[in-house]
Amino acid sequence: MKISDLNINNKTNLSSPFNPKLLFGVRCEGIKPLEKDTISFCGAGKFNSDNMIYAPSEGICRKVVQNAEPARYYLNLLLDQYIGKLKQPAYEAQNPDKYPVAEYKTAIKSASSIREKIVSKYPDIIKNADKVIAPDSIDGVKQNVKDIVRARIVLQEGKPSQTKKVLDAIQEAVNDKKIKITSVENYLPDKNNLLLNTELDDYIYAKDPHLANFAKAANAEYIKDNKKSGYMGIHLNIDLSDNLYSGKFADFNGYCAEIQILGSDVEQLKDIEDLCYKLKANKKSSNKQYSTFNNYFLKHYNKKYENAFESYTYDSYITQRVKPLSKKRSSQLPSLEKLGYDNKLPSTLDFNKLKSVKTICDEEIKVSAEKDAKETPVKTNKLVKECINQLTAKYKK
Numbered sequence: 001m002k003i004s005d006l007n008i009n010n011k012t013n014l015s016s017p018f019n020p021k022l023l024f025g026v027r028c029e030g031i032k033p034l035e036k037d038t039i040s041f042c043g044a045g046k047f048n049s050d051n052m053i054y055a056p057s058e059g060i061c062r063k064v065v066q067n068a069e070p071a072r073y074y075l076n077l078l079l080d081q082y083i084g085k086l087k088q089p090a091y092e093a094q095n096p097d098k099y100p101v102a103e104y105k106t107a108i109k110s111a112s113s114i115r116e117k118i119v120s121k122y123p124d125i126i127k128n129a130d131k132v133i134a135p136d137s138i139d140g141v142k143q144n145v146k147d148i149v150r151a152r153i154v155l156q157e158g159k160p161s162q163t164k165k166v167l168d169a170i171q172e173a174v175n176d177k178k179i180k181i182t183s184v185e186n187y188l189p190d191k192n193n194l195l196l197n198t199e200l201d202d203y204i205y206a207k208d209p210h211l212a213n214f215a216k217a218a219n220a221e222y223i224k225d226n227k228k229s230g231y232m233g234i235h236l237n238i239d240l241s242d243n244l245y246s247g248k249f250a251d252f253n254g255y256c257a258e259i260q261i262l263g264s265d266v267e268q269l270k271d272i273e274d275l276c277y278k279l280k281a282n283k284k285s286s287n288k289q290y291s292t293f294n295n296y297f298l299k300h301y302n303k304k305y306e307n308a309f310e311s312y313t314y315d316s317y318i319t320q321r322v323k324p325l326s327k328k329r330s331s332q333l334p335s336l337e338k339l340g341y342d343n344k345l346p347s348t349l350d351f352n353k354l355k356s357v358k359t360i361c362d363e364e365i366k367v368s369a370e371k372d373a374k375e376t377p378v379k380t381n382k383l384v385k386e387c388i389n390q391l392t393a394k395y396k397k
Contacts, residue, residue: 056118056135061111064141064148068108069380070387071149071240071255076106077395078178082169083153096155096324100162102264106151117145142254146237149257155205157324158263163205163234166261167214170236174218182256184215185223185235189318203321205234205261228310229277230317231270233262249387265320269333272354273313280306289364296357300348308344315339316351 088099109117118135121144135144142148153166173179188204206214208224211234215222220236236259245253262270275290279297301309316334323330333351336342347353 056115056137056141058111058115060136060138060141061114064114064138065108065111066381066384067138067251068148068255069384070245070249070252070391071257072106072108073388074240074242074391074395075149075151075179075257077391078173079104079106079151079153081395082173082178083166086165086169088156094156096157096159096162100155100157100159100165102154102156104151104153106149109145109148109150114141114145114148117147121145138251139254142256146256147258149240149255150260151257152260152262152267154267155261155263158205158321159325160204160207160210163261164210167206167211167234170259171214171217180239180241181215181218181220181236182239183221183223183237184211184218185225185237186211187225187227187231187233187235189230189232189314190226190228203232203318203325205232205263228314229273230314231273232266232317232321233260233270235260245387248383249390252384252387263321263324265323266317268331268355269316269320269351272333272351272358273317275358276301276309276313276354289368290361292364293354293357293361296348297354300346305345305349308341309349312336312339312341312345312349312351315341 083101083104086099087101087103088094088096092099118141135141155163155166170179170181174181186206186208212222238257238259240255240257241253275293276297279294280301316339319334319339333355335352336345336347336350
């Protein structure tokens with residue numbers, strides 16, 4: 001069923017008094033759509049039912065998550081095959097030129113994050129009602145959420161020559177028809193705010209012509225986006241459809257994924273900044289074990305700090321990016337004092353303090369997950385297991 005079949009005007013105001021149950025079966029309150037999407041690899045879904053507009057049922061989203069496991073497994077196999085050879089071996093001395101990859105990992109969005117993503121995209125879904133399937137079904141959710149499956153390739157230094165090796169390896173997978181890249185997003189810091197008036201070329205992961213040519217060779221759209229936050233990374237949106245997903249495995253088809261490519265130091269800040277961004281947009285984590293971080297941040301942050309905190313975030317991203325290039329590696333994040341914000345923001349909003357609070361939450365989540373795994377082992381769907389076994393036989397060397 002398409003949204004247009006429901007006879008809803010594409011220009012419908014979100015505050016209009018029509019019955020939302022006709023759409024997705026869930027009634028929620030209004031929310032300001034997010035300016036950016038975030039993908040978390042730290043285990044925290046970001047869903048606050050008090051702020052939702054409309055969303056597919058939790059049951060549909062859980063089924064989407066369960067059926068995504070073969071696609072995630074397939075993506076992991078591809079990374080093992082094409083990116084694994086570029087990963088720094090633990091038994092060898094650090095050599096970023098030979099082994100530009102520090103690590104790579106895959107994940108699946110939580111059911112609550114999928115529901116939240118649908119809500120944040122709701123205005124666009126209504127606007128394109130004639131082109132998309134209403135997200136009140138498994139197929140509708142998969143069509144409207146393109147990053148249910150996601151991967152992150154973390155670079156040791158991320159010099160253009162090193163990043164090129166990673167992109168060349170991915171291009172090899174494209175040439176072998178293992179994946180199809182639909183778009184290449186090049187996230188760069190806003191040029192107007194560069195720290196210390198340095199040149200953007202000092203920080204980029206890949207030269208613009210090379211990245212544009214990479215997208216062209218993959219027959220993918222190239223998108224260049226200057227980020228006010230200062231974040232920089234390369235995001236590849238890919239189609240994971242595979243000819244194995246037919247017949248009884250058809251439900252595992254139709255998934256898309258996002259591959260993030262970013263530096264290890266930038267990653268340290270990104271996972272914290274994502275949580276802060278969501279909280280500033282009135283989106284609390286659905287994971288109750290992150291309530292400590294939520295409560296801490298909201299207690300110390302208020303609107304009067306908005307501009308200063310945005311500037312601090314921007315300068316912190318640039319500083320993190322410089323670390324591996326200047327060989328000044330440190331587990332410490334840029335402090336308020338170091339960047340000159342100690343007289344503009346309270347010490348409680350220093351990223352190092354926020355990191356320590358998040359670390360406590362991460363440990364609690366880890367312990368809880370291990371306990372749950374022992375007490376209630378996850379039963380893998382038989383069809384999912386069978387599909388994974390066939391993927392292993394077909395692709396794993």
